[in-house]
Amino acid sequence: MISINRATTEDYKIIVEIGNVSVEEAHRASSPAKDLNEFIKKNYNDEVIKSELSDERNIYTIIKVDEEPAGFSKIIFNSEHSNIQQKNVTKLDRIYLLSKFFDLKLGYELLKFNIDLSKKNNQSGIWLFTWTGNNRAINFYLKTGFAIIGSHNYQVSANYSNPNHQMFLNIL
Ligand SMILES: CC(C)(COP(=O)(O)OP(=O)(O)OC[C@H]1O[C@@H](n2cnc3c(N)ncnc32)[C@H](O)[C@@H]1OP(=O)(O)O)[C@@H](O)C(=O)NCCC(=O)NCCS
Structure with a gap:
């Protein structure tokens, strides 16, 4: 049984725990360990995630399988970007599943769920950044209709950035 629900402030531990494991696994090859660990420590701790969840603009969603948390996503409506002409576009800021739940169409x-929610909120498209070496994620996005529309240097730590694709999905 799959459930998909918007996260509340009480769900912070789920996001911190999955984030610490899945972000490290997905980006291990993308950055020196020191820089990636700094990134994870800074962005996936109890205080930061609690504060993110208490900001209405951050829409975190948790997917569970038989009550067990399998992953989460974060979107922000109306996140315009200079490279995108369309108005009212959503940024898919994070989407992470635990690896034991890969390839079960849970990501899909x-x-x-996020596409439907975005449509209901009058959004015209969804965009994201993904590390250029993340073949699993890039294939997933291409399969689900996203196109590569640009590139971006993602700042991982004060001293390290890596190349990202910018991808876009029209949902009009
Ligand atoms: C990216 C992610 C959300 C996709 O979710 P998922 O549930 O595994 O994907 P689905 O089962 O819905 O779709 C699988 C599709 O992914 C792609 N894929 C799966 N494994 C792959 C691999 N080893 N290499 C390349 N592409 C792969 C395929 O396109 C596949 O489609 P197909 O099975 O129809 O051929 C999930 O794998 C994940 O959380 N990855 C780690 C975190 C991450 O990288 N997040 C994105 C950061 S930008």
Whole structure:
């Protein structure tokens, strides 16, 4: 049984725990360990995630399988970007599943939930950044209809950045 629900402030531990494991696994090859660890420590601790969850603009969603948390996503409506002409576009800021839940179409279900929610909120498209070496994620996005529309240097730590694709999905 799959459930997909918006996270509340009480769900912070789930996001911190999955974030610490999944972000490290997905980006291990993208950055020196020191810089990636700094990134994870800074962005996935109890205080930061509690504060993110208490900001209405951050829409975190948790997907569970038989009550067990499998992953989460974060979107922000109306996140315009200079490279995108369309107005009212959503940024898919984070989407992470635990690896034991890969390839079960849970990523697709979670993405679909976010697309439907974005449509209901008068959004015209969804965009994201993804590290250029993340083949699993890039294939997933291409399969679900995203196109590569640009590139971006993602700042991982004070001293390290890596190349990202910018991708876009029209949902009009
Ligand atoms: C990216 C992610 C959300 C996709 O979710 P998922 O549930 O694994 O994907 P789905 O089962 O819905 O879709 C699988 C699709 O992913 C792609 N894929 C799966 N494994 C792959 C691999 N080893 N290499 C390349 N592409 C792969 C394929 O396109 C596949 O489609 P197909 O099975 O129809 O051929 C999930 O794998 C994940 O959380 N990855 C780690 C975190 C991450 O990288 N997040 C994105 C940061 S930008």
